[in-house]
Amino acid sequence: MARIVFDSAAVLTIVFAAVMVLSRHPVKGVLSVVVSFFFLAVAYVLLAAPFIAAIQVIVYAGAILVLFLFVLMLLNIRLEEVETDTRPIQRVLGGGAILLFTILLVTLLSARGAPKAVDQALATPSSGAIEPVARFVFSEYLLPFEALSVLLLAALVGAFVLVSREKRP
Amino acid sequence: MTLLDWAILVARVALPALILPGIVIPLVWYERRFAAFIQDRPGPNRVGPFGLLQSPADILKLFMKEDVIPAAADRLLFLLAPAFAVFSALATFAVIPYGATLRVAGRDIPLLGADVSIGVLYLFAISSLSVYAIVLAGWSSNNKFSLMGGIRSSAQLISYELAMTTAAAGVILAASSFRLPDIVGTQQETWLGIIPKWNVFLQPLGFLIFFIATFAETNRLPFDLPEAEAELVAGYHTEYSAMHFGSFFLAEYINVIVASALTVTLYLGGWSLPGFDPRGVIGVILSLLVFAAKTAFLVSVFVWVRWTLPRFRYDQLMALGWKVFLPLALVNLFWAAVLELWRAR
Numbered sequence: 001m002a003r004i005v006f007d008s009a010a011v012l013t014i015v016f017a018a019v020m021v022l023s024r025h026p027v028k029g030v031l032s033v034v035v036s037f038f039f040l041a042v043a044y045v046l047l048a049a050p051f052i053a054a055i056q057v058i059v060y061a062g063a064i065l066v067l068f069l070f071v072l073m074l075l076n077i078r079l080e081e082v083e084t085d086t087r088p089i090q091r092v093l094g095g096g097a098i099l100l101f102t103i104l105l106v107t108l109l110s111a112r113g114a115p116k117a118v119d120q121a122l123a124t125p126s127s128g129a130i131e132p133v134a135r136f137v138f139s140e141y142l143l144p145f146e147a148l149s150v151l152l153l154a155a156l157v158g159a160f161v162l163v164s165r166e167k168r169p
Numbered sequence: 170m171t172l173l174d175w176a177i178l179v180a181r182v183a184l185p186a187l188i189l190p191g192i193v194i195p196l197v198w199y200e201r202r203f204a205a206f207i208q209d210r211p212g213p214n215r216v217g218p219f220g221l222l223q224s225p226a227d228i229l230k231l232f233m234k235e236d237v238i239p240a241a242a243d244r245l246l247f248l249l250a251p252a253f254a255v256f257s258a259l260a261t262f263a264v265i266p267y268g269a270t271l272r273v274a275g276r277d278i279p280l281l282g283a284d285v286s287i288g289v290l291y292l293f294a295i296s297s298l299s300v301y302a303i304v305l306a307g308w309s310s311n312n313k314f315s316l317m318g319g320i321r322s323s324a325q326l327i328s329y330e331l332a333m334t335t336a337a338a339g340v341i342l343a344a345s346s347f348r349l350p351d352i353v354g355t356q357q358e359t360w361l362g363i364i365p366k367w368n369v370f371l372q373p374l375g376f377l378i379f380f381i382a383t384f385a386e387t388n389r390l391p392f393d394l395p396e397a398e399a400e401l402v403a404g405y406h407t408e409y410s411a412m413h414f415g416s417f418f419l420a421e422y423i424n425v426i427v428a429s430a431l432t433v434t435l436y437l438g439g440w441s442l443p444g445f446d447p448r449g450v451i452g453v454i455l456s457l458l459v460f461a462a463k464t465a466f467l468v469s470v471f472v473w474v475r476w477t478l479p480r481f482r483y484d485q486l487m488a489l490g491w492k493v494f495l496p497l498a499l500v501n502l503f504w505a506a507v508l509e510l511w512r513a514r
Contacts, residue, residue, distance in 0.1 A: 027308060031246075031301075031305075034301065050285065050286060050287045051287055051290070053287075054287045054290035054291060054293075054294050055290070057294035057297070057298065058290065058293050058297050061294075061297070061298060062293075062294060062297025062298055062300070062330075063297060063330075066297075066300055066301070066304070066323050066326075066327055067323075067327070069304055069308075069323060070304075070320060070323045070324060070327075073304070073307075073308055073316060073323075074320055130286065130287070130347060
């Protein structure tokens with residue numbers, strides 16, 4: 001049962017990610033990312049990580065993508081225009097990247113024990129406890145955690161400086 | 170799980186989902202009568218006794234009206250938006266404990282839809298998704314007023330969500346748990362046996378910020394800028410007619426009830442009262458009534474505020490959210506931490 005739900009969530013995540021890439025319409029692209037992230041959250045719940053799932057929905061689907069949508073709607077961007085292909089090297093590199101990714105994916109999936117790993121993870125009883133996460137973040141990984149917050153602050157200040165410079169006469 | 174377990178689970182989840190839309194019908198009548206009382210006029214009093222049948226008549230009208238879908242609208246998203254509005258409004262109630270645990274025939278039945286370890290986070294996740302209903306309605310209508318409403322709504326909801334979650338973090342800190350039954354549980358002690366240890370007394374500032382932010386989250390006056398009728402016709406639902414409009418209407422009122430119920434759970438002790446120990450079936454029914462009474466009181470405050478305060482201007486709304494509520498919510502979080510340290514000492 002859990003396996004069926006997990007597999008369909010995983011497939012839908014990938015399908016909607018593909019819709020995002022292929023969609024010519026920016027707003028529909030953002031919406032398919034939302035759906036994709038939602039199914040990713042479903043997968044997290046099944047892997048006994050409801051906290052990560054909730055954060056995934058709150059931060060990504062609920063805040064960041066709403067901002068994306070806000071900007072798209074504010075600028076009222078219509079259909080993406082089909083660009084004339086000026087850089088053929090991009091196609092070659094893109095094709096190479098797809099090939100490399102496929103090889104990596106197939107190797108990973110065909111590795112011994114890979115199909116069983118998902119079953120094992122799904123069979124782990126979900127404690128859903130948040131305390132272990134908090135303990136790790138605020139003890140062992142305190143320094144990286146604080147460094148990240150400083151990095152975000154720097155980005156915030158940077159954005160502010162960029163905006164206020166434009167306003168000056 | 171046996172068949173009985175499944176039946177109990179379905180009842181626990183389905184009852185609130187069925188009752189909530191049902192309550193909306195008298196609630197609309199109540200709001201209109203309350204408004205009339207405030208404005209010193211009779212209000213709807215012609216259809217049925219005291220005008221009570223006015224709302225059912227209105228709903229019948231909404232069902233019978235022609236449903237117009239603009240030719241230039243994005244059909245799929247246009248039809249999806251009202252459905253999503255009702256879904257997100259109802260889904261929020263799933264984790265709110267609406268009564269004490271019922272003990273029947275040796276089995277404990279907690280009166281809430283789902284007892285999840287991340288209760289409060291689930292609430293915020295669903296309410297952060299609810300913005301999509303309004304944004305999509307605004308965008309898919311292909312109408313500039315709708316679009317303005319949608320854009321305003323996305324900015325407003327994100328801004329006030331920050332203040333709301335930061336204020337609620339104080340409650341989570343006090344309860345040391347994300348589970349809503351735990352949060353109700355920690356509020357059951359009393360001072361001197363009379364004054365309940367509700368979070369509203371421990372963190373009055375947090376309560377004020379949270380409750381005011383819920384007004385913005387539910388698009389109610391004084392924060393109903395997404396549908397400000399003086400500037401935007403009807404905002405995001407300008408192009409909606411018949412029951413599609415009715416769905417947004419329904420969602421707004423369910424949101425008001427759920428926001429009140431959530432505030433009751435986080436700050437007003439949920440279904441508990443000082444000196445009240447719910448035992449047996451009668452005790453549990455009394456706890457349900459206590460919860461309903463507290464929620465009804467806050468819903469009345471929603472109505473009262475709507476007919477008392479004028480609408481904010483958009484820049485005032487943003488300044489209030491970012492420059493006043495967010496810093497004050499941080500102060501409240503600090504205060505909650507101090508309280509917690511003092512108690513642990």
